[in-house]
Amino acid sequence: MRHTNIFEERRAVRFFDKNADLPPERLKAIIDLAVLAPSAFNLQPWEIIAVRSAEAKQLLADNAGGQQKILDAPVTLILIGNREGYDLSNPVWEEARGIFKEEAGFNAAVQSARSLYGTSPERKIKFAESNAGLLAMSIMYAAAYLGVDSHPMSGIDFDGIKKAFNIGEGKAVVMLISLGYIDPDHPLALRRPRRQYDDIVTEV
Numbered sequence: 001m002r003h004t005n006i007f008e009e010r011r012a013v014r015f016f017d018k019n020a021d022l023p024p025e026r027l028k029a030i031i032d033l034a035v036l037a038p039s040a041f042n043l044q045p046w047e048i049i050a051v052r053s054a055e056a057k058q059l060l061a062d063n064a065g066g067q068q069k070i071l072d073a074p075v076t077l078i079l080i081g082n083r084e085g086y087d088l089s090n091p092v093w094e095e096a097r098g099i100f101k102e103e104a105g106f107n108a109a110v111q112s113a114r115s116l117y118g119t120s121p122e123r124k125i126k127f128a129e130s131n132a133g134l135l136a137m138s139i140m141y142a143a144a145y146l147g148v149d150s151h152p153m154s155g156i157d158f159d160g161i162k163k164a165f166n167i168g169e170g171k172a173v174v175m176l177i178s179l180g181y182i183d184p185d186h187p188l189a190l191r192r193p194r195r196q197y198d199d200i201v202t203e204v
């Protein structure tokens with residue numbers, strides 16, 4: 001079933017139904033929608049490891065404070081941001097090359113991305129985390145749209161996961177997202193209140 005009020009529907013589901021699978025084609029449908037997320041220069045500096053086997057789930061849980069939802073949910077995604085994704089080694093640049101009439105325009109765009117995102121460790125982290133963070137949100141709303149529950153996690157051992165799953169140099173674990181279906185025996189608590197417009201917006 002599709003839900004259109006995805007803002008209301010999405011919750012951080014803490015208890016997943018161990019017996020409800022998320023078939024690979026359902027996961028693919030979520031990701032196919034989610035990749036419509038925006039990214040700087042459309043560079044999409046992100047990768048995902050979908051953790052599905054019992055062995056890999058245990059390894060992930062061991063590096064995520066033992067969070068039970070990783071063991072119960074049919075799939076948990078490791079969202080990875082590429083700190084070097086502004087670089088020419090990113091295959092998206094090949095597609096982008098076609099947009100430019102002149103080689104000079106293409107080179108200027110590559111140079112601009114490099115100076116905006118590649119000139120300090122802070123900029124590299126910001127580039128990886130902000131773009132992959134938008135993909136993460138897009139995955140959770142795509143899941144909600146397709147009637148699938150989700151749970152984001154950053155209370156995890158980022159370096160431990162990086163080592164355990166052989167995530168390469170220049171890449172960073174951004175967060176985990178468990179996907180599946182809520183355990184009917186553990187209904188959600190009421191949603192906690194949100195800070196509202198007057199508290200968070202300053203008009204100037």
Ligand SMILES: Cc1cc2nc3c(=O)[nH]c(=O)nc-3n(C[C@H](O)[C@H](O)[C@H](O)COP(=O)(O)O)c2cc1C
Nearest residue numbers: 010011012013014067152153154155156175191192
């Ligand atoms: C980046 C991020 C990291 C989070 N990490 C954890 C976590 O490690 N463990 C956990 O139980 N919940 C985690 N949460 C879930 C939040 O506690 C939850 O989203 C928040 O309380 C609001 O509830 P709602 O999503 O149901 O509206 C995380 C949420 C976000 C966005």
